[in-house]
Amino acid sequence: MKSKLNFxxxxxxxxxxxxxxxxxxxFFYTPYNIYSMNIAERFISPGGGxxxxxxxxxRDVFSRLxxxxxxxxxxxxxxxxxxxxxxxxxxLCSGYFGGIADExxxxxxxxxxxxxxxxxxxxxxTVLGKVKYSIIPALGILFIPSFTRIARSGTLQIKNSxxxxxxxxxxxxxxxxxxxxxxPNLYPSLLTAIVVGFSNATLAESSMSYLGLGIxxxxxxxxxxxxxxxxxxxxxxxxxxxxxxxxxxxxLGFNYLGDxxxxxxxxx
Amino acid sequence: xxxxxxxxIASALIGTLLLLATGCQSSKKEVSSSGTTSTSEAxxxxxxxxxxxxxxxxxxxxxxxxxxxxxxxxxxxxEGLVKPDKDGNLIPAVAAKLPDxxxxxxxxxxxxxxxxxxxxxxxVTAGDIKYSLxxxxxxxxxxxxxxxxxxxxxxxxxxxxxxxKDNDFLSYLTVAIIPKDYTQQDTHPIGTGPYxxxxxxxxxxxxxxxxxDYWQKGxxxxxxxxxxxxxxxxxxLLDLQGGGVQAASVDNATANQLKTGxxxxxxxxxxxxxxxxxxxxxxxxxxxxxxxxxxxxxxDEIIKTVNYGKGVRVGTPVIPGFKKYYNESLAxxxxxxxxxxxxxxxxxxxPNGFSFTITVPSNYQVHVDTAQVIINELKAIGVTAxxxxxxxxxxxxxxYTNRQYExxxxxxxxxNLSPESFLGRYVTTSKSNxxxxxxxxxxxLYQQAVNENDDAKRVQLFKQAQxxxxxxxxxxxxxxxxxxxxxxxxxxxxxxxxxxVIDVSTIYKTK
Numbered sequence: 001m002k003s004k005l006n007f008x009x010x011x012x013x014x015x016x017x018x019x020x021x022x023x024x025x026x027f028f029y030t031p032y033n034i035y036s037m038n039i040a041e042r043f044i045s046p047g048g049g050x051x052x053x054x055x056x057x058x059r060d061v062f063s064r065l066x067x068x069x070x071x072x073x074x075x076x077x078x079x080x081x082x083x084x085x086x087x088x089x090x091x092l093c094s095g096y097f098g099g100i101a102d103e104x105x106x107x108x109x110x111x112x113x114x115x116x117x118x119x120x121x122x123x124x125x126t127v128l129g130k131v132k133y134s135i136i137p138a139l140g141i142l143f144i145p146s147f148t149r150i151a152r153s154g155t156l157q158i159k160n161s162x163x164x165x166x167x168x169x170x171x172x173x174x175x176x177x178x179x180x181x182x183x184p185n186l187y188p189s190l191l192t193a194i195v196v197g198f199s200n201a202t203l204a205e206s207s208m209s210y211l212g213l214g215i216x217x218x219x220x221x222x223x224x225x226x227x228x229x230x231x232x233x234x235x236x237x238x239x240x241x242x243x244x245x246x247x248x249x250x251x252l253g254f255n256y257l258g259d260x261x262x263x264x265x266x267x268x
Numbered sequence: 269x270x271x272x273x274x275x276x277i278a279s280a281l282i283g284t285l286l287l288l289a290t291g292c293q294s295s296k297k298e299v300s301s302s303g304t305t306s307t308s309e310a311x312x313x314x315x316x317x318x319x320x321x322x323x324x325x326x327x328x329x330x331x332x333x334x335x336x337x338x339x340x341x342x343x344x345x346x347e348g349l350v351k352p353d354k355d356g357n358l359i360p361a362v363a364a365k366l367p368d369x370x371x372x373x374x375x376x377x378x379x380x381x382x383x384x385x386x387x388x389x390x391x392v393t394a395g396d397i398k399y400s401l402x403x404x405x406x407x408x409x410x411x412x413x414x415x416x417x418x419x420x421x422x423x424x425x426x427x428x429x430x431x432x433k434d435n436d437f438l439s440y441l442t443v444a445i446i447p448k449d450y451t452q453q454d455t456h457p458i459g460t461g462p463y464x465x466x467x468x469x470x471x472x473x474x475x476x477x478x479x480x481d482y483w484q485k486g487x488x489x490x491x492x493x494x495x496x497x498x499x500x501x502x503x504x505l506l507d508l509q510g511g512g513v514q515a516a517s518v519d520n521a522t523a524n525q526l527k528t529g530x531x532x533x534x535x536x537x538x539x540x541x542x543x544x545x546x547x548x549x550x551x552x553x554x555x556x557x558x559x560x561x562x563x564x565x566x567x568d569e570i571i572k573t574v575n576y577g578k579g580v581r582v583g584t585p586v587i588p589g590f591k592k593y594y595n596e597s598l599a600x601x602x603x604x605x606x607x608x609x610x611x612x613x614x615x616x617x618x619p620n621g622f623s624f625t626i627t628v629p630s631n632y633q634v635h636v637d638t639a640q641v642i643i644n645e646l647k648a649i650g651v652t653a654x655x656x657x658x659x660x661x662x663x664x665x666x667x668y669t670n671r672q673y674e675x676x677x678x679x680x681x682x683x684n685l686s687p688e689s690f691l692g693r694y695v696t697t698s699k700s701n702x703x704x705x706x707x708x709x710x711x712x713l714y715q716q717a718v719n720e721n722d723d724a725k726r727v728q729l730f731k732q733a734q735x736x737x738x739x740x741x742x743x744x745x746x747x748x749x750x751x752x753x754x755x756x757x758x759x760x761x762x763x764x765x766x767x768x769v770i771d772v773s774t775i776y777k778t779k
Contacts, residue, residue: 037640037641039573056521056637057637057640057641212630216654217657218643228633231633232525235525
């Protein structure tokens with residue numbers, strides 16, 4: 001890993017950077033109020049007073065895009081956090097202890113995996129009820145299996161190394177060995193998984209919102225905006241293009257970054 | 269590295285091309301939209317029409333058809349003893365004139381229109397009517413359960429006897445009259461309507477041909493009408509734009525993309541869109557809170573914002589198209605007045621507002637959009653509302669049947685043109701009273717109206733009942749959403765009805 005920042009990483013960081021800057025700004029400032037409706041300014045095409053035009057309620061698409069990206073990334077971030085946290089713990093335990101613990105955990109993960117992702121998320125949202133952010137735990141659970149597998153296979157590779165044997169000989173507890181000695185060595189593969197997980201979570205949030213199960217209107221999210229725009233595809237294509245392209249940029253950005261990191265660490 | 273740059277440039281190029289393509293399309297549209305629609309009314313008899321439908325017919329047998337769309341199509345094939353006209357009055361169809369009703373209101377005597385024939389060429393006889401009504405009763409068609417007997421007095425006279433008096437019985441006699449002992453209605457329907465069945469291809473089309481013996485002289489105009497089944501809104505839009513379909517019921521978004529080459533006929537949808545407040549749940553159990561919400565929500569703004577101005581403001585559960593019973597004076601009973609709303613909220617003990625959830629069925633974008641506007645309007649009086657979208661099945665079971673909700677936006681219609689079908693649900697014990705409205709005054713008034721024999725007094729009582737519902741703000745009545753029918757330039761004569769029907773008999777070609 002001579003140069004961490006290869007071309008892919010730079011491109012990815014560039015894409016994500018643009019979106020992140022916009023979302024950070026949206027905490028303090030948006031050009032227009034994202035909820036205020038003004039039918040006199042319905043379907044204004046991009047340019048002029050409204051950078052990306054207005055939607056069917058006369059709401060500024062650019063402002064809603066900034067906030068929509070914020071909510072989408074918030075959901076994606078929380079989802080990946082939940083997935084990583086539980087996935088890593090389960091994977092470490094499963095890989096380190098082996099035997100019955102391994103069997104139990106992996107069968108549980110298999111069970112989770114045997115449902116189609118969207119269906120599982122639909123069930124979770126229904127069970128949790130429609131509070132504003134019920135989509136986060138629903139998607140979070142969906143992301144646990146992939147992290148568990150990565151953590152488990154990494155642990156299996158490392159746990160028979162000499163330095164682990166040494167640590168055990170010094171009387172280190174299993175918890176210490178798992179988190180202090182094994183976890184840091186999983187860092188490269190986990191990082192790639194987290195970055196790619198971000199892009200998957202963005203897509204998952206968008207599809208859930210597209211199905212009406214994500215963030216509830218009038219709060220914008222990228223998927224929700226895309227859904228609302230499809231009825232006006234012919235007379236106001238910009239309302240759909242803006243969130244669509246933003247989703248594309250986010251997904252591309254994280255994927256490039258993931259590729260870059262993977263190449264940087266010479267992982268396959 | 270080079271590969272990536274190339275890929276990147278390629279994707280950028282494709283993106284630009286896409287943008288350009290859409291840009292070109294929208295600019296082309298603006299130019300052509302300045303074209304005017306012809307208003308010349310020169311009528312040309314004959315010709316054909318393709319009408320796009322978004323749902324497939326479920327049954328061709330008029331007694332088995334369950335969906336509103338199917339009934340709206342079968343309206344062209346079948347007629348009852350009486351049929352509704354465009355103003356909501358009942359006019360004789362298979363009957364020669366409106367019936368003689370006995371003084372106790374239990375027997376109805378009909379004369380059959382002379383010369384009226386079924387599509388198979390046979391004349392309609394009293395025996396056919398006896399058979400039709402008895403079959404319909406056996407199939408549990410609404411309103412016929414209290415029919416005691418149907419007797420053919422002579423070949424052209426029929427007498428219907430009821431068990432108990434029913435002031436709205438005549439409106440149930442719109443039920444289709446079919447030929448006696450004909451059992452193939454579901455595959456080859458035969459009635460007396462302006463169009464006769466020609467062919468049906470599942471998932472494709474239903475083709476009707478002109479009934480040349482139709483009793484109304486001069487009708488129908490078109491020789492052939494095809495109902496084409498479309499898979500979804502987008503397919504319908506493409507077919508309309510491509511010319512494969514010349515007419516269809518469309519939503520606002522579709523109508524807005526069809527500005528050129530089409531006339532958009534606007535009529536009432538015959539359902540009242542309302543913000544239903546669960547009267548049994550705090551804080552909506554307090555009439556002042558409900559009134560405050562009514563003063564804060566401005567139907568005009570919703571009509572303008574969500575429906576592009578296409579809608580009729582209403583203030584009662586009765587549709588405006590049902591002119592006889594509709595209490596017009598209530599449409600503006602609650603003029604937007606945030607100050608008054610706030611005052612009412614303080615009186616009710618909520619000076620700082622409160623928050624609640626609006627449950628909306630997610631398949632109805634119009635209701636979701638309406639809820640978004642309502643949320644904005646309620647902010648002005650310090651009330652915070654949030655949307656909870658549910659699918660249609662959940663809405664029906666949770667909200668409608670189990671009444672587990674705080675508020676919901678929905679359109680409520682009546683199954684037929686009787687005041688009971690619109691006002692009956694507000695009776696405390698009614699099964700369909702999903703608003704949990706409770707008022708002993710209302711219950712008494714309603715019973716009084718139902719039992720009243722004098723027509724004028726009865727109308728008056730039903731109008732008073734509407735006033736009571738409005739005063740108690742049982743729900744926030746918003747609008748009768750306009751139903752839009754797109755008709756290609758070159759066709760005219762579309763007739764709106766105060767019922768969910770498509771009457772193609774009056775449509776004609778202009779060139």
